[in-house]
Amino acid sequence: MKDTARGSSSEASHLMTEYEISPADLEKIRRYGKIIIPKLPDYVTAFYQWLKTQPEFDEFFSDPKALAHAQKLQLEYWRDFFEAPIDEKFLEHRRTVGEVHARIGLPLPVYFMSVNKTLVIFTEKLYDQSLPVKEYLATVQAITKMIHFDTALVVETYSRMTNQKISRQSQALMEMSTPVTAIWQDILMLPIVGIIDSKRSQDIMNAMLSKIGDTRSKVIIMDISGVGVVDTAVANHLIKITKATKLMGCECTISGVSPAIAQTMVELGINVGEVRTTATLRDALEAAFLKTGAGIRADGGVSKRASV
Amino acid sequence: MTCPKEIDMETHVAAMNLVDGCLVATIQFDLNHQVLKVLQEEVLQKLQETRARGLILDCSALALMDSQDFSGLKRLTAMASLLGAQSVFVGLGPGIVSSLVELDVEIDGVQATLTLEDAFALCKKSHSQEEPLGDDSQVDSDECP
Numbered sequence: 286m287k288d289t290a291r292g293s294s295s296e297a298s299h300l301m302t303e304y305e306i307s308p309a310d311l312e313k314i315r316r317y318g319k320i321i322i323p324k325l326p327d328y329v330t331a332f333y334q335w336l337k338t339q340p341e342f343d344e345f346f347s348d349p350k351a352l353a354h355a356q357k358l359q360l361e362y363w364r365d366f367f368e369a370p371i372d373e374k375f376l377e378h379r380r381t382v383g384e385v386h387a388r389i390g391l392p393l394p395v396y397f398m399s400v401n402k403t404l405v406i407f408t409e410k411l412y413d414q415s416l417p418v419k420e421y422l423a424t425v426q427a428i429t430k431m432i433h434f435d436t437a438l439v440v441e442t443y444s445r446m447t448n449q450k451i452s453r454q455s456q457a458l459m460e461m462s463t464p465v466t467a468i469w470q471d472i473l474m475l476p477i478v479g480i481i482d483s484k485r486s487q488d489i490m491n492a493m494l495s496k497i498g499d500t501r502s503k504v505i506i507m508d509i510s511g512v513g514v515v516d517t518a519v520a521n522h523l524i525k526i527t528k529a530t531k532l533m534g535c536e537c538t539i540s541g542v543s544p545a546i547a548q549t550m551v552e553l554g555i556n557v558g559e560v561r562t563t564a565t566l567r568d569a570l571e572a573a574f575l576k577t578g579a580g581i582r583a584d585g586g587v588s589k590r591a592s593v
Numbered sequence: 594m595t596c597p598k599e600i601d602m603e604t605h606v607a608a609m610n611l612v613d614g615c616l617v618a619t620i621q622f623d624l625n626h627q628v629l630k631v632l633q634e635e636v637l638q639k640l641q642e643t644r645a646r647g648l649i650l651d652c653s654a655l656a657l658m659d660s661q662d663f664s665g666l667k668r669l670t671a672m673a674s675l676l677g678a679q680s681v682f683v684g685l686g687p688g689i690v691s692s693l694v695e696l697d698v699e700i701d702g703v704q705a706t707l708t709l710e711d712a713f714a715l716c717k718k719s720h721s722q723e724e725p726l727g728d729d730s731q732v733d734s735d736e737c738p
Contacts (some may be wrong), residue, residue: 490694491687494690495687496705498687501707501711503711511596525695525697526694527692527696529690529691530689532682532689532694533686533687533705534705534708534711556703
């Protein structure tokens with residue numbers, strides 16, 4: 286059998302060993318299933334009687350159609366459980382259930398509580414006392430191990446999906462945090478807020494170079510008034526960025542230099558070389574207009590000067 | 594134009610065209626020590642022949658460039674400057690630029706643009722800022738072989 290990442294029979298048997306579920310256990314489960322499977326509708330009734338008392342119920346099951354559908358799926362789920370065909374399809378199915386629960390946002394504690402309730406219903410409420418005590422105990426043990434196994438598959442999917450969501454959100458946050466904008470013909474601007482470490486500065490550089498390539502802008506204004514601390518490392522990142530934009534034919538002006546930052550930079554001996562820096566965004570913008578050949582009229586408007 | 598014995602090719606290392614008093618050298622091969630040497634010879638010779646006042650180094654065909662290549666090109670621009678031509682780098686893409694910057698190359702004094710159009714504008718600007726020397730006429734007919 287081909288060994289695939291998900292749901293191969295070797296994976297199934299590996300997991301069973303991990304959870305110490307022996308073929309004998311499976312036999313006991315199937316035998317118990319003969320008692321339980323005919324009573325599954327009673328299980329569903331008892332389960333939802335209990336679930337109605339939980340606060341989450343209204344949130345997830347207020348729609349009767351959704352409720353009926355969920356109950357149907359539940360019947361199938363537990364029939365599968367008691368028939369115990371541990372193979373690829375079984376694993377795949379359990380993982381799908383995990384996905385569904387994760388996607389609708391059912392809290393994991395609620396899920397665990399439901400599983401526990403289910404176990405109690407199966408082993409106490411629906412038990413018809415037909416087995417010898419020793420065998421009954423062994424069966425309960427087998428069922429418990431199996432339920433743990435089952436739940437683990439669901440939980441694994443749950444946590445994988447949550448992690449994916451988190452990394453998607455991080456990605457979105459990252460993209461939102463480098464909004465390079467064209468504020469005028471040939472003039473780009475990027476306000477930088479917060480901490481600049483080497484990863485962030487790489488992202489900033491990539492975003493800027495990409496936008497410069499798209500827009501063929503001549504000037505980019507990097508406003509650092511939102512940056513708290515400019516030490517040697519940060520200054521080097523910023524200077525590196527200005528070098529890169531210059532090689533793409535776009536002059537980078539750093540605006541928003543505060544008196545505190547100016548003092549720190551000189552005291553640290555940071556040399557910006559040819560890079561233009563200004564205190565205010567406004568000054569940077571005026572310089573940008575001059576460079577791109579636009580002129581600021583007496584009435585404060587901007588007009589295109591004859592090109593040099 | 595003599596072709597160096599080491600490199601046997603029909604085409605030159607750079608395609609060269611004189612446009613508007615600027616020599617545009619379009620580099621067609623990835624750079625290495627030997628290519629740079631040939632490029633140097635070809636470009637300087639052409640600058641002398643054409644008396645171009647501007648040299649545009651078109652790098653848009655280059656996929657890679659390391660710090661040595663960049664230094665080599667900068668040396669070429671220094672030589673061109675001694676022959677009276679101001680240089681502009683054109684067509685350095687984000688990938689190349691990122692690597693060069695990581696390698697901490699010195700770019701003070703380097704002029705670069707993204708497009709040829711902008712490079713010509715830059716060239717014209719630096720020409721017009723120069724004072725005409727005596728009766729040295731700036732209106733030459735293009736003598737391009």
